[in-house]
Amino acid sequence: MEKHISVAIDGPSGAGKSTLAKRAAKHFGFIYVDTGAIYRTVGYAAQCAELDSKDAAGVEALLPGLDIRFEYDGTGTQRMLLNGRDVSKEIRTPKSSIYASDAAAMPAVRAYLLEMQRETAKNYDVLMDGRDIGTVVLPDAGLKVFLTASTQARAERRCKELREKGMDTPFEEVLRDIEYRDRQDSSRAAAPLRAADDAVTLDTTDMDFEESFEALKKLIRERFSL
Numbered sequence: 001m002e003k004h005i006s007v008a009i010d011g012p013s014g015a016g017k018s019t020l021a022k023r024a025a026k027h028f029g030f031i032y033v034d035t036g037a038i039y040r041t042v043g044y045a046a047q048c049a050e051l052d053s054k055d056a057a058g059v060e061a062l063l064p065g066l067d068i069r070f071e072y073d074g075t076g077t078q079r080m081l082l083n084g085r086d087v088s089k090e091i092r093t094p095k096s097s098i099y100a101s102d103a104a105a106m107p108a109v110r111a112y113l114l115e116m117q118r119e120t121a122k123n124y125d126v127l128m129d130g131r132d133i134g135t136v137v138l139p140d141a142g143l144k145v146f147l148t149a150s151t152q153a154r155a156e157r158r159c160k161e162l163r164e165k166g167m168d169t170p171f172e173e174v175l176r177d178i179e180y181r182d183r184q185d186s187s188r189a190a191a192p193l194r195a196a197d198d199a200v201t202l203d204t205t206d207m208d209f210e211e212s213f214e215a216l217k218k219l220i221r222e223r224f225s226l
């Protein structure tokens with residue numbers, strides 16, 4: 001079977017992973033898989049079911065009834081479908097971010113989503129972003145990048161991104177949300193956020209988007225001789 005290229009990009013919330021990964025995937029003709037959106041969709045299902053965000057037994061009971069799919073539009077944007085409904089916008093609110101982070105800490109949720117992610121990488125050249133792609137989901141990825149930036153820089157970027165999507169959220173709220181998720185995503189027992197031993201760290205605190213994009217492109221080009 002033909003071996004596909006896999007690039008794993010991990011890092012904390014708001015490091016610019018999704019924007020960069022999406023652009024790089026388009027540039028190289030890879031599929032961009034935003035795994036955070038998949039966790040967000042599970043979190044959103046829990047929110048819709050009016051469960052407490054930390055109700056692990058309740059969320060686990062929901063899983064067999066969920067039909068989660070992702071598809072791509074012409075621009076390479078990943079749309080999330082929950083039981084046939086497009087929830088791509090609903091999964092981005094600060095409240096659903098908390099639900100996503102809490103759901104992502106549940107081992108049953110991680111196990112449920114693992115195969116879906118691996119299957120995609122088996123069938124396509126992928127650039128997959130998340131928290132545990134290089135450490136758990138694709139330990140054999142040809143390139144692993146740990147993308148990070150200071151907390152302040154990440155909160156500023158997330159605010160801008162939300163504004164561009166028509167959601168004006170106070171900076172303090174976004175900063176609190178990022179700090180909460182950093183703490184939880186890094187300290188949880190199930191697949192905590194950490195750089196894989198063989199990951200290349202890319203700190204973009206002092207880089208603008210184009211500089212970060214150039215640095216990522218260079219890593220991919222060099223690793224795969226593209």
Ligand code: DC
Nearest residue numbers: 035036037039100101104130131132
């Ligand atoms: O990347 P994001 O902010 O959209 O991710 C939403 C939440 O899901 C975040 O709190 C971390 C979690 N997540 C995870 O635990 N593992 C992944 N592979 C992707 C996201």
